[in-house]
Structures are given as structure tokens and as C-alpha cells.
Amino acid sequence: MTSTARTAAPPPPVPAELLPRTVAVAMDGNGRWARARGLSRSEGHRAGAERLPELARAALEIGVRRLVVYGFSTENWRRSPQEVAALMRLSEQALGAQRERLHAMGVRVRWSGRPGRLWRGVVRELRATEELTRDNDRLTLDLCVNYGGQAELVDAMAAIARQAGAGVLRPEAVDEELLGRHLYQADGADVELFLRPSGEHRTSNFLLWQLAHAELVFLDVLWPDFERRHLWEAVRIYAERRRRREGVVPDLSSLPRSSTS
DSSP states (O other), rough: OOOOHHHHSOOOOOGGGGGGGEEEEEOOOHHHHHHHOOOOOOHHHHHTTHHHHHHHHHHHHTTTEEEEEEEEEEGGSSSHHHHHHHHHHHHHHHHHHHHHHHHHEEEEEEEEOOOOSSSHHHHHHHHHHHHHTOOOOOOOEEEEEEEEEHHHHHHHHHHHHHHHTSSSSSSOOOOOOHHHHTSSTTOOOOOEEEEESSSSOOOOOTTTTTTTTEEEEEEEEEEGGGOOHHHHHHHHHHHHHHHHHOOOOOOTTSSOOOOOO
């Protein structure tokens, strides 16, 4: 069966009550994908950027309502100046090229991260994408650009400390709910499913607070090769784990499985 035929297949019939509402994805493996093909890392990043609409379409088709994707981390600044510049140019171009496609799909795009150090053109494209798509409600796509889980917690705690120092907040009022309201997306629910392709088994400073109770799924596929079926396979794994944990919902063992090779 060809890759095209597999991609065109419908998603597995996972019961609505077993679907994760929020899925986080670490888009990983661009460099290794490029190296295996004798291409530059920049070409790997470009191929990876083209998979974002495919991911959004996969979420829409199976019924996921919110995606959070790791686009550019605070640690990525440690890469070579040439690679960082290529990533900034690609981010600017990809946002401009994909904005209308995501808008036509009914996707609301939001940006999470620190504006400092980002190229002004990237910030401009992020803001323009947010503005264009702000009234869409089929799927929320949170783009984490210049984002780090530790940085997000530091920023949240700094904001709380400023309020306490100004006398508008009592220290004893600080709890999990209050801290959650000071995260970049204060209305975002906890992540229920974390998916990382590429075969790496770590979260890499992504959504440290929001992943506290998430199911973690790692797939051995490089991000530029990612297809809709890979998200669906991760959702099926999540649903099966939840069924076993709760013990009160239908057995999913007979549902079709997607190849991830």
C-alpha cells in the first residue's frame, strides 16, 4: 500500500469519551531526516514546517480540539548563528504561507513564548496569524515559539511575585490554580497526550506544568515523515491506556492500528 493511500484512510473510530482534548507535539527529527538524505539541516527544517497543516487536519478529522506544538525552544538559541538565522527566516516564511490554509480549516492560532530575541518579522507574522484566526473555533493551535517550560514557570512566578510585592496578592493565596492563570495560555487545559516523534524519549523542557498528568507516547518516525495516521495511532494508544486505567469503557484492542515504520 502506498503512503498516499495510507494517508487517505479514515481515522480509527475512537469513542468520543476516550479522545484527548489537548494534545502536545514536539516536532523533532528534522536534522536527522536531512542528514540521512544528504541535505542541509535547513532543508530538513523546511520539510518539517510543511507537516504542520497535516497535523492540524489529523486533529480535526479525529476530533481533537486543541494542539500545542513545540516550534522553536529557548534552547535553540544555542545552535549555530547560521542555523538560527535559517530557522528565523523559515518561521517567517512558513507562517505567511500557511496562515490562510489554517484559517480556511477553521483553526485558531495562538502564540506562546517570549518575544525577546525573536526577529521582528517572526513576531509580526505570529501576531498577524493570531489576528486573522482569532474567531475560529474548530481547533485551537498553540504555537510555542521561543518557548521553554522553565522560562514559562519563571515568568509566571515573577508576575506573581510582583503582585505580592505590590500588596495586591497575599502569599498564602498562591496555589496551583493561581499559578496556572499566570501561564502563557491561562485558559488552556492540562495536556492529556504528549506525542514525540523521532524515537527520542524525553520532554525537552516542553510544558513542564501542563504535562503533569499527561500520557506520553513516543513514535519512531522523523517529523518530516509525519502523517495523519501517526497522530491517530498516538490517540489510539492514549485511549487504550485510559480504558485500562479506568476499566469502565469499551475495549479498543480490535481497533485498526496504524503502521509507524
